[in-house]
Amino acid sequence: MVPLLKRLGLNTYNVDKKPHIEVNTDICINCKDKPCTVSCPAGTYEALPDGRIAVHYERCLECGGALVICPFGAIKFRFPEGGISYRYG
């Protein structure tokens, strides 16, 4: 299996200075299953040992899934100004 970061590295990103995804980690700390960590195709959400979530917004593939993957509404998502440009699509 080719690792995620290698696959993401094939894409052209123009990463915004400000994150376009914000997560309310106070909500996450009470969330057991953390569905976002398995539902994001870019591995944007990483579970930390302290029960919080790290957000790697620079990996985002802009699929839009952030708008539905958190059952507790802890994710605030808008598209970035720059972001990804696909060569094939």
Place this chain on the structure above:
Amino acid sequence: MSFDADVIIVGGGLSGLSAGITAVMEGLNVILLERGEYSGAKNVSGGRMYIHALKMLIPDALERAPLERPITKETFEIFCDKNRKITFSFEEKDKKNSFSVLRSKFDRWLASEAENLGLLISYSTLVLNAYREGEGITLETNRGTLKAPLIIDASGVTSIVFRLLGLRKFTPDKWMLGVKEIIKTDVNLPENEGEVRTIVGAIKGVKGGGFVYTNKDTLSVGMAVTFDSLPKSEFPAKDLVEAFRERIGIEGEILEYSAHAIPYYGFKNLPPLYDKNLIAVGDSAGFLINDGFTIRGMDLAIGSGMIAGLAAKKIVESRNFSNTEVYYEMLKDSFVLKHLELAYNRFELINSPLTLSTYPEILCNVLSDMFTVEENRNTLINDFIYRLKEKGIPLSQTVRDLWKAIK
């Protein structure tokens, strides 16, 4: 109140560009806003495009559009478990009804066609907010504010203007995640042939399936699965396409990894398609057919875009921007809503948990019995009924489901 245009279109994908081309040809003053640096920069599809709508939009498109290959062979693979799968193929040489496409090439070409016809496209323009003001809708973007009495929301599945006006509620069962890789390959096929493979059951737990499309010198390999099934999948979303590719035995250099959400509403659950000063086209309207055999969104995007362009002309001429129902009336007469309605039975069928796992397993068991010779042998129908009973499914339900599949 002064407006910046008769119509503002949000989104320069297939639906937005088709709406723009049509509206400009109808003589309207139109601005299209696209957040990508070019049309197609953000867009992903499987992708196999049925070209009936494209030919209506651009009659000589077949000669000029950057299409990959005509689809002349369809193969279905249904995995029952690791060791057993059902495969069948259908071939029709010289068929030119659908083509494989790559969106960043195709959309960019369509945008240049639109610009040649006089459509004003503002790239790298991201719509951030929308609200009603005066007799129209105001859009706030990263490059300033624009107003129009009529907005066509062509922003894809995330449906930005409808969402900001509180007209959309998204849930994980009504959206699919599409993940895809482009694989470099030597395609051993003549130029006028191409294949689509549809694969179900290769990855357990997920609701949906996988696809392989043959392009000129690459393969598009991917999966489309509902968001609510992702936490039940044997692989996390980030490894889904890689695991799928390994299962079906495709190797080669990866050129691109992409992902996009796909609307999965079905005809009877479509979201609002119009509101005062506002109409939705393509994915933003939920116009997608997924009937187990194909995913069809691109031709519906082009078709609904064209209708929106024509409807815009009528609305602008009438100066009655509340009467966007005109668009809906025109849609009802078109292939867009008719095909969506026709596909609804099969949509319901594949939505049932029986279809993607239990029925294939039963079929595999029956076929396995058929090809195994032992002393005790049953007739095929008795074996089938026995296998159904084993799973607790009444025969009457199977007959009903079969009826749905062909109706």
